[in-house]
Amino acid sequence: MKTIILLTFLLGSTLLIKSQSTISGKVIDANGEAVAFANAVLYLAADSQMMKAEITDMDGIFKMSGLSQGDYHLKISFVGYTTYESETFSLSDNSTKSFDNIQLITDENVLDAVEITTERALIEVQPDKTIFNVEGSVNATGNTALELLRKAPGVMVDNNDNIILLGKSGTQIYIDGKPSPLGGEDLAMLLRSMQSSEIEAIEIITNPSSKYEAEGDAGIINIRLKKDKRFGGNANINLGYNQGFYAKYNGTVNMNYRNKFVNLFGMYSVNTGTWRNYMDFDKYMDELNTFTNSINKHSGPYNSYKFGSDFFLNKFNTLGFIVDGSFNNTKNYSTSVVNIFDASTNDPVSNLDASSESNGNQVNLHTNVNYRFDNLDGNTWNIDGDYGNYDNTNNAYQPNTYYDPMADTIIEENIYTSQAPTLINLYTANVDHERKLGPGKLGAGIKFSYVTTDNTYDYYEVINDEEILDVNRSNNFVYEENINAAYLNYAFAVKKFNISLGLRAEQTNSIGTLTSLVETADDTVTRQYLDFFPSGGVSYSINQKNALRLNYSRRIQRPNYQDLNPFEFKMNELSYRKGNPFLQPQYTQSIQLTHTYNYSLSSTLRYSYTTDFFSSVSDTAADGAGYIQTLNIGTQQVFGLNVSYPFSITKWWSTYTNAGVFSLHNEGVISDDRPIDLKQTTFNLYHQSTFNVTDKFSLELSGWFNSPSVWGAVFQTEANWSIDAGAQYKVFKERGNIKVAYTDLFNTAPWQAKQDIEGLYMDVEGGWESQQVRISFSYLFGNDQVKSSRNRKTGI
Structure with a gap:
């Protein structure tokens, strides 16, 4: 009240x-x-x-x-x-x-008289977000969405594919304006299935208004997919070849038909080949020291599609439908060799060969119905209904063979198999309204979402070629979550000030139910809580070239279903991941002050304070095995300065530079009351130069640098950097486009890190196929008259 x-x-x-x-x-x-x-x-x-x-x-x-x-x-x-x-x-x-x-x-x-083409800047700095226009970047060609995020200004991707924005984890991924319900490896798999040829732009929003969901305490990254903006019928094809450690092939078809009454559009893409990454880590524990070399290969194909329509009922009313999704058939093969030593004597104990194979199928489907009313005078209504289904299966074969390090004879062999299906159903409905009110503009909306996640993990030990169910490691975990939300925004101007105020309320109801073959404590965890998330901003026009903006927001990061499942998921006999059913959401308050000069140079001071901060931590079990678990640790403070500047040096040379420095402080405790007090100052730099040699031929040079930083709570990384180069040539009266890129010229993107907590010290290094040659060809068929289309955002 x-x-x-x-x-x-x-x-x-x-x-x-x-x-x-x-x-x-x-x-x-x-x-x-x-x-x-x-x-x-x-x-x-x-x-x-x-x-x-x-x-x-x-x-x-x-x-x-x-x-x-x-x-x-x-x-x-x-x-x-x-x-x-x-x-x-x-x-x-x-x-x-x-x-x-x-x-x-x-x-x-x-x-x-002319064929009209318009080119946006590769990076656009707007008051509320930074836009990376993927479509115009040569060096973006042939990348997956996950690889593109590594190149985006202010974004890092850690060793577990967690996305870090401006030095802080807890980033919410949106696709076409809708938050993805997936997390962890499922989200990484989805991003790997999306190609750069599908993506128009990546929007980085560090201080969202109350119109956005409160989830994502580091901010929001919105991946905006292509949708044709022209009258008539047309199609665009894109074919690509990438050569890294292994060859990869990709193709995309975009189709569109539009007249005064209807817009029909469709897209299909496929990405196939083999991808490789590696990780070497040395663990020093109380009883044992282990030295591991692992190589992982995964192959496709990854398929994605999108079909939809907009019906223009009249100049005020539009009705739209979308069906999109992906279907992937993946194979993973991992080789892992572990050398085991006695910690006290440093004598070799055994060598473990823990190679494994797995096959997976991911079928994701999303549908949307949208109605929009716009009286063209600031009064709008937008209504969305969405349904999403995500059906993933994974079957693994995992032999573990111990060898005598002196005689090279087999000491012991244990073989395991597992079946791990996951089924997610998501239902959402939302209504958004904007209208002029008094001297300003009022925005209001409500949203309902309900998601069920059904995870089954059946773990078998193979004895004499017979699979025996391991009742201690097998389980079914069902997680249900309902979020009811409402928000109000009001924006108005007073002299040289523009002021916006917002408040979002979210009621969360969740229940996690564990069903296992043995009795366990805490089989059901139920939560109900109501939160308020205020936001606001004040901008001041100092003069025609200088402006200031001050923003504040409070946001939340909820744990995902993978982090809540309490059972153990073995990677090999000496390492596993387990969930934490008592994991609490973390809350972040942030404030930022931005100065813009001449509508281009942007400088932002930002401070955030997080309570109940949670992160994945590697630790050691009583039997000497290592495990990863997500824990509430304590508090996190991040203070940073970020400067971005798009600048045209000449008519043919345009640049964009983004530099940031962030000071991070993680403080709290992990298991057994072991304290953590970690401070780190990090610098990162991103630069891109485009050289328009002729009207048809251009060159691009881009690169990034990250100084020593922190991933999660206690993982401290060394510096790494990368430089990419590319060229683009327009053919067939500029309807065709040939792009060639060479990524990570000096192979400097692989990373190194360490973790030092009581009972476990780790040295780790790893990398992916960052060094690749990429070639693509695209061609536009049909009408190419420029025509704006409406920007659809769905409810999920």
Whole structure:
């Protein structure tokens, strides 16, 4: 009740505040569709001096604040359209002017005379996010989504494929505006199945508003898939070949048909071949020391698809449908050799050959129904209904053979097999509404989500060629989670200030039920809790070239189902992973101050404080085996400075540089009350240069550097870096495109790390096929007239 009263007071108070010296508007085409990325430029009427420039957002909206009194005129331009120029208008102190529907008219002379192409900057820095335009990058060719994230500004991927954003773990992955319900290895598998040829852009959002789900305390990474933006019928094919340690092949087909009444689109891609990674780790424990060399190979094919339609019922109403998913048939082969020594005498005890094979099938399906109303005057309704089904199976064969290190004879042989199916069903529904209210804009919405995860793990010991079920290691774990959410946003302007306030409430109900063949304690863990997540921001226009923005948010990171399952998943006889049913969610409060200069140079100071911080930790069991478990450790503080600057040195040489320094402090305890107090300052750098040699030929050079850093809670890494080079040539009247890239030129991307806790010291190094030659060819069939399409976001 107190919260409702507070919100009412805040919204009521804003109605008394009068917006001052602000203009805004929406740009549309002849069909009432929003025109994104149009240039809006304000000039003084007296001498045509440019006073301010903005770019329309995905909804065609622009806004200019902090303007002085005077007479002005406005110009709107976009390639393929005639330029709109307003009549002269006056602004007095404390005044506003709204251009509700600026309609651009197609320039037929331009369309007939030339083939229109527009190129966005490879990196766009916007007030609320950074956009990595994958489609325009040569060095992105042939990458999977997981590999692309390693190249994205401010992003790192650790040895367990966890995604770290601006020095902090707990990143939520979105795909086309919807949060992925997958976590851990399941999420990594999904990202490996997505190719760069499917992806239009990667959006990095470090301080999301209350409109976004509160999950993801480090921020949100939204992977935006391609959707054609042209009238008529067309198709785009992309074929690629990658050569690393092994060969890989990929292909993508995108199809689209659009007229005034309907937009039909489809995509299919396949990625096949063999991928290799390795990890060598030395463990020093109380009883034993082990030295392990492991190589893992996995092969496809990985398939993904997306089909959908938008029906334009009239200029205000749109109805859309989407079906997308993936189906993968994977094979994994791992060779692992472990040399075992007595810790006290350093004498060899035995050698373990723990090679294994596994076969997996992943079938993922997602459907969406969307209705959108837009009266073209700031009043919108968006309704989504979603269903997702994720059906994964994995069957493994795991022999463990111990050899006498002196005589090279077999001491003991143990063979195990396992079957591990996982079935996830997800249901969501959400309603979002925006409208003008008083001097500002009100946003509100509700969302319901329900997910069930059914995990079965059947573990067998093979004796005399007969599989005997191990009742101590086999189990079924069912996790159900329901989240009910509602939010309010309000944004308004006061003189040179733009203010946004938001509050999101999320009620979480979850139950985890373990069914095993032996009695265990805590078979069922139930949780119910209600959380409030405030957010807000204040921006201030110092002058025409300088602006400041201050943001605050509170967010949550919930443990995933894999981390909650209490049973053990063996990797070999000396290592396994187990869950923690008592794992609590972690909460993060963050504040950031951003300065932008000339709409390009962006500098951000950021501080975050996390309570109940959880992370995976490697430890040692009583029998000397090593295991990995996720634990609530304590607190984490991250203080950082990030600077990004897109800059064109000449007409033919454009650059983007992102540099960040982060100071991290993890403090708490792990099992048996062993304290952790780890501090680390990390520097990372990303740079990309594009050289447009001719209209058809361009070169690209990009690279990244990470200084010593921390993965998770206690894993300390050494510095690593990488440089990529690529070339692009346009053929067949620029309908075709040939790209060639050589990644990790000096093979410096592999990593090294250590962990030092009481009872276990580890030295680890590892890597993937970072050094590859990649070749791709793409070709566009059909109509290539530029045409904006609506930006669909689904409910999941």
